[in-house]
Amino acid sequence: MSGTAGSAQVDATPAPPRRAWVEQVMGMPVSIHLRGDGVDGPGPADAVEQAFGVLRQMDSVFSTYRDDSDLMRLRREQVQLAQCSPLVEEALRLGQEAEELTRGAFTTLLPTGEGDLAFDPTGLVKGWAVDRASRPLRRLRGLSFCINAGGDLLVGAHDDLPVAGPDAILWRVGIEDPRDRQRIASTLTLARGAVATSGTAARGAHLYDPVEGRLVGRPGSVTVTGPTLLWADIWATALFVGSEATREAFATSATDYLSTAL
Structure with missing residues (x-):
């Protein structure tokens, strides 16, 4: 349910070695970028494969495009919640928590296109999947990573890498101008952290306002x-x-997060 945050580039001189992998998963291109000494060894490649494995697992559970996903079988009442992956029950819990924290602005009950609402945790699954997929990458000593999932990004590193100073590996993230997608409106520099953008520039009116019961199409x-x-x-x-x-x-309960409206 996010728009495009932008791309990440390393902001370091001299630039450390880099390697990237790309896979079409969860209905979008997902790229994993590693930087640091030793990126070409077998350990990093194995960790990346584990990360993509997590994303594939999440897709098999939550895809709304796969008839055999746990989510779709549950919605068709072919299985009970207890017969699904435990991740489905966790998604229900996260959705309820998000609805409460956002004062009803976030929901996992979304329009199906047939005039009704159904359980659809798409709006939280992508970010959650990327967070889970990052775990094997965080164990790679001396390496920094960036996962780009359809324009939303997670940057991280092994604990032995500093967040500042000459030995830090920094990623520069460009934020698109939603009214001119050829223009970068602003940039962020991160050693660790996530960047997510929601809007209508890329996909039109696809974001659902549960309070008003309608899709939001404003720019x-x-x-x-x-x-x-x-x-x-x-x-x-x-x-x-x-x-x-x-x-x-947001101001009172999400104090570790910052927002920018364009």
Whole structure:
């Protein structure tokens, strides 16, 4: 449910070695970039394969385009919740938590296109999946990573890498201008953290306002940065469609996150 945050480039001199992998998964191109000494060894390649394996697993559970996913079988009442992956029950819990924290601006009950609403945690699954996929990458000593999932980004590194100074590996992230997608409106420099953008520039009116019961088609975007992509993405969506009450909730309950509206 996010728009495009932009691309990440390393902001370091001299640039450390880099390697990238790309796979079409969860209905979008996902790229994993590693930087640091030893990126060409077998350990990093194995960690990347584990990361993509997590994304494939999440797709097999939550895809709305696969008839055999746990989510779709549950919606057709072919299985009970207890017969699904435990991740489905966790998604229900996360959705309820997000709805409460955002004062109702985020929901996992979304329009199906047939005039009704159904359980669809798409708005949190991407960020959650990327956070989970990052775990094997965080164990790679001396390496920094960036996962780009359809324009939303998670940057991280092994604990032995500093977040500042000459030995830090920094990633420069460009934020698109939602009214001119050929233009970068602003840039962020990160050693660690997530960047998620929600808006209508890329996909039109696809963001659902559960309070008003309608899709939001106004121009603009909201970018949220913070520790996890799960909550950066949730808050970006909620702030784009939500009211002043949602903005007040963000200010008081999401103190580790920052937002920018364009």
